[in-house]
Amino acid sequence: MGLPNGIDIKNTGYYTKRRSILYNKPLDNKPLDHKLLGNHPWESQRGVTSGNERGFVLKKLAFFGFILTIGIGFVGYQLASTAQTGSDISIYHGAPPVPGTPETSSGPQHHLSTTPAKIAATNPKPTPQITVSPTVKQGETIFITLKHPTRNLNKGSIWFLSKQYPLFAQGNDTFEGWVPVSVAQGLGTFSLKVQDVNGATEHTTKVQVVNAHLSKQNIRVSKGTAGLQPGPGELAAIGGLKKVMSPKRYWDKPFQLPVPDCMNSRFGNLRLHNGKFTGNYHKGVDQRSPQGRPIKAAASGTVKLVKKFRLHGGTVGLDHGQGVSSIYIHMSKFAVKPGDVVQKGQVIGYVGSTGFATGPHLHWGVYVNGMPVNPRQWVKGLNAC
Numbered sequence: 452m453g454l455p456n457g458i459d460i461k462n463t464g465y466y467t468k469r470r471s472i473l474y475n476k477p478l479d480n481k482p483l484d485h486k487l488l489g490n491h492p493w494e495s496q497r498g499v500t501s502g503n504e505r506g507f508v509l510k511k512l513a514f515f516g517f518i519l520t521i522g523i524g525f526v527g528y529q530l531a532s533t534a535q536t537g538s539d540i541s542i543y544h545g546a547p548p549v550p551g552t553p554e555t556s557s558g559p560q561h562h563l564s565t566t567p568a569k570i571a572a573t574n575p576k577p578t579p580q581i582t583v584s585p586t587v588k589q590g591e592t593i594f595i596t597l598k599h600p601t602r603n604l605n606k607g608s609i610w611f612l613s614k615q616y617p618l619f620a621q622g623n624d625t626f627e628g629w630v631p632v633s634v635a636q637g638l639g640t641f642s643l644k645v646q647d648v649n650g651a652t653e654h655t656t657k658v659q660v661v662n663a664h665l666s667k668q669n670i671r672v673s674k675g676t677a678g679l680q681p682g683p684g685e686l687a688a689i690g691g692l693k694k695v696m697s698p699k700r701y702w703d704k705p706f707q708l709p710v711p712d713c714m715n716s717r718f719g720n721l722r723l724h725n726g727k728f729t730g731n732y733h734k735g736v737d738q739r740s741p742q743g744r745p746i747k748a749a750a751s752g753t754v755k756l757v758k759k760f761r762l763h764g765g766t767v768g769l770d771h772g773q774g775v776s777s778i779y780i781h782m783s784k785f786a787v788k789p790g791d792v793v794q795k796g797q798v799i800g801y802v803g804s805t806g807f808a809t810g811p812h813l814h815w816g817v818y819v820n821g822m823p824v825n826p827r828q829w830v831k832g833l834n835a836c
């Protein structure tokens with residue numbers, strides 16, 4: 452189908468590591484200046500010993516004074532070097548430093564007035580780091596990770612395109628959040644902000660939404676199938692799965708492919724039935740899979756939904772925790788019941804062509820904070836047929 456590969460985007464660190472301790476620069480770099488050495492008493496006096504002895508004594512005194520200064524400077528630098536260990540401060544504003552180039556002085560500076568001994572005694576604050584997907588395609592997910600933030604981000608949130616998304620503590624002074632981008636989102640660069648529970652900003656960055664090059668897909672269906680309507684409570688049940696927000700996280704990335712087959716319909720295609728635009732887009736991916744093949748859970752979670760629907764057919768919905776869920780439809784048979792805890796890779800049902808389907812295949816989808824997102828970004832090895 453000529454689908455572009457490499458939909459996955461790489462996360463890039465956005466922080467500048469910067470040393471800003473007062474003692475960062477060696478205090479003894481002046482004596483290395485050869486022009487200065489040229490002015491030293493023994494240099495200027497060489498071969499000019501006769502004459503003003505008083506002047507010579509004064510210069511000799513000045514010379515010893517200079518040696519003394521070097522000595523004090525050297526001891527000071529040694530103390531500072533010891534104190535500096537582990538006291539580096541990183542500020543994650545601006546672009547990451549380019550290896551092999553000196554660190555720039557742009558951006559905010561921290562100045563410590565503490566004595567070297569005091570700095571050594573203080574428990575050093577770990578370096579704050581933030582990782583945000585710098586570009587995202589329409590229909591994809593922005594992943595945000597903050598390590599050692601300067602603020603307490605418990606119950607904090609992420610703001611993107613005037614919408615608020617939760618941040619979750621992941622232990623070890625780490626917070627994560629995931630922001631879905633609609634397939635209908637216009638292209639451009641938009642501000643993303645991380646705030647604590649009181650609305651104080653921890654970090655602001657920009658994320659560029661790029662074109663997913665969505666296409667139209669016409670499906671030839673029988674008159675009966677084309678007119679198929681959702682059953683009572685069907686859409687509400689699917690809507691409930693989309694909005695799950697359990698605090699416990701069961702999932703990790705990458706997800707596992709539920710079936711090993713190729714993708715015959717990608718996420719986000721605008722759907723036409725018999726040439727007529729449905730007003731809908733494809734909210735998951737289709738994998739061309741044989742009837743009866745076991746379907747495996749893409750990630751661990753709890754079974755939220757097991758039901759045979761008119762439109763979706765045999766449906767299983769999994770809640771993976773922290774605003775992430777997945778759905779598997781058109782199943783011929785179920786292998787789980789609501790409330791079950793499933794492990795990643797566990798069989799949850801079998802491939803079929805129930806509901807709105809023209810043949811056996813697996814349609815599955817991922818929801819993030821209430822929105823369908825492209826599952827292809829969450830797995831490895833999902834290739835077009």
Ligand SMILES: [Zn+2]
Nearest residue numbers: 735736737814
């Ligand atoms: Zn589908």
